[in-house]
Amino acid sequence: MRAIVVLAACLASILASGDVLELTDSNWEDSIKTHEIALVKFYAPWCGHCKRLAPEFDKAAIKLKANDPPVSLIKVDCTTEKETCGKFDVKGFPTLKIFRHGAAAQDYDGPRDADGIVKYMRGQSGPSAKELKTQAEFDKFTGGDESVVIGFFEGESKLKDSFLKVADTERDRFAFGYTTNKDIIKKAGYSDDVVVYNPKKLHNKFDPNEFKYDGNYDTDKIKQFLVHETVGLAGIRTQGNLFQFEKKPLAIVYYNVDYIKDPKGSNYWRNRVLKVAQEYKRKVHFAVSNKEEFSSEIEQNGLGERKDSDKPIVVILTDEGKFPMDNEFSIDNLKAHVEEVISGNLEPHMKSEPVPEEQGDLKVAVGKNFKELILDSDKDVLIEFYAPWCGHCKQLAPKYEELATKLAKEDVIIAKMDATANDVPPLFEVRGFPTIFWLPKNNKKNPMSYNSGREVKDFIKFIAEHSTDGLKGYDKAGKKKKTEL
The missing domain is CATH 3.40.30.10 (Glutaredoxin)
Structure with missing residues (x-):
């Protein structure tokens, strides 16, 4: 009792x-x-x-x-x-x-x-892929408010084996289900197929309601399909699915997206984005995001003054930078902005400190001089992205200054950039401080993360080994060369 x-x-x-x-x-x-x-x-x-x-x-x-x-x-x-x-x-x-x-x-x-x-x-929770044995189970699984991945298999197949392997590794990202029930397969109209079912709330006249995988049983290809080919022409971009919106150029349209409280309003604006997106298939990617969920991103993308607008606000992200749309949202204005960006007629928005009037041995990069100083230079570059409040950055500072002084006469630029006061170019992924990259002068589009020691001798050893033309004062092992008498 x-x-x-x-x-x-x-x-x-x-x-x-x-x-x-x-x-x-x-x-x-x-x-x-x-x-x-x-x-x-x-x-x-x-x-x-x-x-x-x-x-x-x-x-x-x-x-x-x-x-x-x-x-x-x-x-x-x-x-x-x-x-x-x-x-x-x-x-x-x-x-x-x-x-x-x-x-x-x-x-x-x-x-x-x-x-x-x-x-x-x-x-x-549960198995990585749920077996759907009855039509009722299938209808319940595909009738929710999230996209789901369904495998249709009448018997054993290589595609089924690959599907289950993908489910094991991607279960954190997608919901997987499969069926071998012949009646369900016949009604669905698929056989030995992998199909993504979108929820009814996202159905529209521009996208298919179901996305069918047309590749072979290669697991990597199935993953690529799920990540890049199942969000439609203007997918709902959230903090939880950013990995599906990494291709650029990417036009992000921010407004009060909420398919629970306001599905009609959410679709009203999204349909207008879709109308433009259908004209730029595979040329420009589109997404819609909730303004409140991405409020800090809106600020970073140069749209802070317009975040309270009743209409959507837009930014286009490219490898060159961010291009916020100044005009009020409309189908014509969105299309015109896309054309301006892809034609190369606009300068990217750049948060930047003032360009230093003078430079010492340690170069200071800011948003406005980054391209000229770092990317367009004819020298190798070691660049540190730091934050003024970062303890590790403060400890590194005198060593980094000493490094720049020791290599002042070499064919290499030692530079730093305050990543809190300047926009970090899209080429660089900075998630913590300090983050350091090496850029060979002949391959600036593929920066290499620096993960070696942080003593001056460690930096010199790395630079001596990776420098394009070698250092005048140090051998490949980073040892100081003897001066000839």
């Missing part, structure tokens, strides 16, 4: 807190083991990162509650539930962990937006 009372109290506590379940020290042990798979957020109410994650966590919980099998999203307040948080060695907030049947299985290292959380956790 006591066990029933305890269980009832646990359930009452859980149900009272909505789609995200809130557990405490008193009910943790009894409750966590009832969940086949759960994502637990250990947080503190005062934590800024926790506050930003909270609405995304809430939205993800709604979708994952209906998953098959259900995925529970749970939160634990570490300012009050210190026993539970201490048990899992929580030292920072938020800390996210995946639990299976009550046991901590792994740390969560996936996206922090709702769509990304949903995709990642769906990939962690």
Whole structure:
């Protein structure tokens, strides 16, 4: 009887807190083991990162509650539930962990937006590809509000083997299902095929509702198909699927995209983007994104002054830079802006510090002089991207200055750039500080990440080994050459 009372109290506590379940020290042990798979957020109410994650966590919980099998999203307040948080060695907030049947299985290292959380956790639950044995199961799997990947196989085949291998490696990114039921296969009209089904909310007259893979059983080709050929002419770009929108030129149209609260308004603007996109197939890529979700990106792309506009705002990203559209959104204006960009008639938007009036041995690159100083120079270049507040950058600074002084007479540029005050060119991927790249003078389009030591001798050894024409004062091993008498 006591066990029933305890269980009832646990359930009452859980149900009272909505789609995200809130557990405490008193009910943790009894409750966590009832969940086949759960994502637990250990947080503190005062934590800024926790506050930003909270609405995304809430939205993800709604979708994952209906998953098959259900995925529970749970939160634990570490300012009050210190026993539970201490048990899992929580030292920072938020800390996210995946639990299976009550046991901590792994740390969560996936996206922090709702769509990304949903995709990642769906990939962690059940088999990597769900077998759809009945028409009802098939209809339920393909009738949700997310795109799904379906394999149709009447028997054993090489394509099926490859499909299951892809599902194992890509389960964090896509939802996979397959069927061998002949009636389902006949009704669908596919056989030994891989097909991506888009949800009804995204159906339009410009794209097919289903994307069929036409390649062989090569797993890499199947992955490329899923990543690059299934979003349509103007896909819904979120923080969770950025990997599907890496091809350039990419025209991003920001507005209040929300297919839950405002599907009609979302489609109204997207259809206008699609009308332009159909004229530039494989020449320019298009996407629509939610303005609130990408507010910081909007600022970075030179559209900060227009982010409160009632109409969509646009930027086109190319290998040369960012091209925000100044004119008010319309089909004609969007098309005209695309034409201007691909014709090379516009200068890219550039966040930049003033160009230094004088340069020392250590060159200072900024947004406005980067092309001339770094990319167009006839010398090899070592470039450091740093942040003024970065402790590691501060430790490196005197050594980097010394390096520049020692190599001042060599055919190499030693340069630095404040990546917080200047736009980093698209050619470089900078995710932390300091990040250092090597650019040979004859191949500036393929920068090499510098991952060696950070003492002056380490830099010299690397540069001596990789310099295009060799160094005058050092041999290939980085040893100082003897001066002839």
